Amino acid sequence: MKVLVAVKRVVDYNVKVRVKADGTGVETANVKMSMNPFDEIGVEEAVRLKEAGKATEVVAVSLGPVQCQETIRTALAMGADRGIHVQTDGELQPLAVAKLLKAVVDKEQPQICILGKQAIDDDANQTGQMLAALLGSAQATFASKLVLNDNGTANVTREVDGGLETITVKLPFVLTTDLRLNEPRYASLPNIMKAKKKPIDALTPEQLGVDITPRLKTVKVVEPPKRQAGIKVKSVAELVDKLRNEAKVI
């Protein structure tokens, strides 16, 4: 069984982003980039399926500029078998990504597509659901547990607002990962070296026949309003006094 994992190159989660003075976006030049944390969880889940003998091949896909190859290499170092890079320097919005992934899926025919629940840059939380729609497949989002059954279905436990819910989905399906699905491994140095030899195929949106023209125009990007600086209080008594008499919230 083939598993396809999508991995996105994003600004590292530790970076405090700065909005560009001209209002066109966020400063990403010379900023540390990493694999989207939810996608790391996705790669880990796929590799565990292989280690459990449930998957035979894990294919990692990334879409974007040439540096995406670094992100694919990270997935390969974690245990993915080969990579696919859909190269474009143009802006990719979730609908376009879903269409590109569909074209890759049509070629590769994986039984499970694993995506991260959301990318920590655009915080859209759409691509997995969109891919499932375009494929006419079931979707299992915000997954905290995946169990494959013997009858061409899978049980997925999902984190929802009120707690947990479990659904059964037919294969092939699309899974999106939530934080507690697993704890991703660190790639060992030998595996990082091995990864350099694993193949990465290069494709373009044109080759896949997909129009990636963005539908949303970014008018401007600004910083949120700043909070006023607060104060330190010296005691619980002072805190209660401030909350009661100054802030008037208790």
Next chain:
Amino acid sequence: MSILVIAEHDSAKLNAATLHAVTAAQKIGGDLHILVAGTNAAAVADEAAKVGGVAKVLLADDAAYGNRLAENLAKLLVGLAGNYSHILATATATGKNVLPRVAALLDVQQISEISAVESADTFVRPIYAGNALATVQSSDKIKVITVRATSFDAAPATGGSAAVEKIGGGGDAGLSTFVGQELAKSERPELTSARVVVSGGRGMQNGDNFKLLDALADKLNAAVGASRAAVDAGFVPNTYQVGQTGKIVAPELYIAVGISGAIQHLAGMKDSKVIVAINKDEDAPIFQVADYGLVADLFQAVPELTSAVSK
């Protein structure tokens, strides 16, 4: 213009989360319809019909909808979409799960978690964990939008008298089935709508110590939340998590106890009106957003605060 708001509910009661999407819809303007898709959900439709400013309620009652399976709901919505210029849902787990599927089937680019409406085609939304706000303009024929509840007031739950129209739907898509759920039961106010939230982090050390926060929350009639660290460590269930990928809250008062204040946690609470931080590390980043910071051992400060508040 015609806007369809998808109701959040459990087939028994309308969830107040819906009312924030209604307000966002009213800012866009036009005829406002609410869709109630559920199983034996007539009572929810009747509640929705009372919401101020609603012109019509559509009730799609079918066994396929009661468990909120995305494939079934999306099929229904695609059938209705031709009548509307906008489809909105509050960014609850259901809204986030279902709407993107609808958007893709309609071949449009969804706009997620809007925090403001500028016009019928232009919206503001947070990106990078809320460290930037993007204003985006859509050229799509139908706008599919999820709404950040904390950015819009709740529309009045009464005052309206819309008609309820029963409609058929696409039925079961046959791709998924509901097995079961484990819901966290609580007598407390709901985390996303509570006036006061008391939240614990890694500093709580274990789940048992959350009793200290429960005692404080009791006195303040507060909800209890947590940072990702506390949930990952198993101190409290996932429903408690406040943050970039957890619940977004904006209460009158947010008390962060033993929470360092990572970017991802701030994303979920930095729009709170008043923020209090109690942490023994004076360099914890949480103090940069706190209106009132108390550098202290929470195991002493929290019980002290609890009894000071009861007086």
